[in-house]
Amino acid sequence: MTARRSVIPVFVPHLGCPNACVFCNQNRISGNEKPSEASDVHSCIKKAKEKLPPGTKAELAFYGGSFTAIPPEQQTDLLEAARTYVEDGFISEIRLSTRPDAIDAERLRLLKRYSVKTIELGAQSMDAQVLKLSGRGHGPEDTEQASNLIKQRGFKLILQMMTGLPGDSREKSIYTARKLAELKPDGVRIYPTVIIRDTALYEMWRSGVYKEHSVEDAIKLCAELFLVFEAEGIPVIRLGLNPTDELSGGDAVAGAYHPALGELVYSEIMLRKARELLGRASIGKRILLGVHSSKVSAMAGHKRRNIKKLTEEFGFKEIKIKAIDTEPGNIILLSLNNI
Numbered sequence: 390m391t392a393r394r395s396v397i398p399v400f401v402p403h404l405g406c407p408n409a410c411v412f413c414n415q416n417r418i419s420g421n422e423k424p425s426e427a428s429d430v431h432s433c434i435k436k437a438k439e440k441l442p443p444g445t446k447a448e449l450a451f452y453g454g455s456f457t458a459i460p461p462e463q464q465t466d467l468l469e470a471a472r473t474y475v476e477d478g479f480i481s482e483i484r485l486s487t488r489p490d491a492i493d494a495e496r497l498r499l500l501k502r503y504s505v506k507t508i509e510l511g512a513q514s515m516d517a518q519v520l521k522l523s524g525r526g527h528g529p530e531d532t533e534q535a536s537n538l539i540k541q542r543g544f545k546l547i548l549q550m551m552t553g554l555p556g557d558s559r560e561k562s563i564y565t566a567r568k569l570a571e572l573k574p575d576g577v578r579i580y581p582t583v584i585i586r587d588t589a590l591y592e593m594w595r596s597g598v599y600k601e602h603s604v605e606d607a608i609k610l611c612a613e614l615f616l617v618f619e620a621e622g623i624p625v626i627r628l629g630l631n632p633t634d635e636l637s638g639g640d641a642v643a644g645a646y647h648p649a650l651g652e653l654v655y656s657e658i659m660l661r662k663a664r665e666l667l668g669r670a671s672i673g674k675r676i677l678l679g680v681h682s683s684k685v686s687a688m689a690g691h692k693r694r695n696i697k698k699l700t701e702e703f704g705f706k707e708i709k710i711k712a713i714d715t716e717p718g719n720i721i722l723l724s725l726n727n728i
């Protein structure tokens with residue numbers, strides 16, 4: 390039996406960030422007002438250890454800042470706070486997120502000493518103009534260099550990209566996805582841009598300089614990007630910001646925020662795959678589609694949207710969906726007229 394796994398998130402909002410990216414307000418995204426200190430790390434792990442069933446493998450994750458841009462003594466303090474729990478086996482893995490221009494051999498040596506396994510890089514875009522307009526303060530070449538170094542030194546690499554940034558377009562997003570896929574990350578996260586209160590982007594949107602990235606556009610674009618990564622065998626481990634009470638309660642003012650964005654994107658992906666499959670087949674009026682049990686509702690779509698669309702587009706009398714033993718991304722045409 391595999392051991393249970395649990396993630397212990399520690400938020401360090403804006404810690405180490407050299408500048409304010411126009412879209413970002415980590416205090417509102419994470420719901421944490423101030424960065425955690427070593428004592429907070431220690432008490433978070435201790436509480437988790439008391440609460441979790443024995444045998445659970447915990448992963449400690451530092452999110453919300455630029456970890457490797459924090460002064461080394463402060464990084465050491467935060468990592469040192471977890472050391473006892475790494476040594477006793479409770480923490481099986483440490484991961485952290487940071488900026489591409491805050492990676493070099495020296496910083497990676499420090500992380501290795503503390504058994505950090507996974508580094509998440511906020512690449513956001515591989516288009517220099519988009520990065521500039523978003524106030525990122527780094528170029529696409531920093532993402533390439535940092536990614537290569539991270540992999541060479543034996544860390545797991547997760548790349549984060551955004552869609553709908555200032556100056557962005559569908560073509561630039563697809564270009565970004567292809568460039569990121571070339572870097573062979575172990576996974577990617579895709580975050581469509583949300584307009585968050587108290588950010589420069591909010592002001593840009595209010596003054597008409599920036600046009601919001603709608604939920605509808607984000608769903609279609611993310612489905613395309615997902616398929617780019619899937620074709621290269623790269624898992625998309627997150628689609629859209631984690632919903633929080635703060636974001637849902639008004640901090641997400643406009644843009645591509647939806648608490649179930651990921652599900653809506655998966656449903657769009659299944660619709661596209663089904664269209665392709667059905668377009669190739671010579672079929673009757675009644676069909677049965679077999680999908681993995683976790684994808685039955687995504688295949689049907691929100692309020693059976695996909696079933697209605699496919700019925701209309703292909704002139705079917707009936708479409709049924711059945712859970713079968715297959716890979717989560719597959720759709721199998723099981724039978725034609727005999728259902």
Ligand code: SF4
Nearest residue numbers: 406409410413453454
């Ligand atoms: S996007 Fe990353 S680097 Fe930019 S302000 Fe937010 S946490 Fe800092």
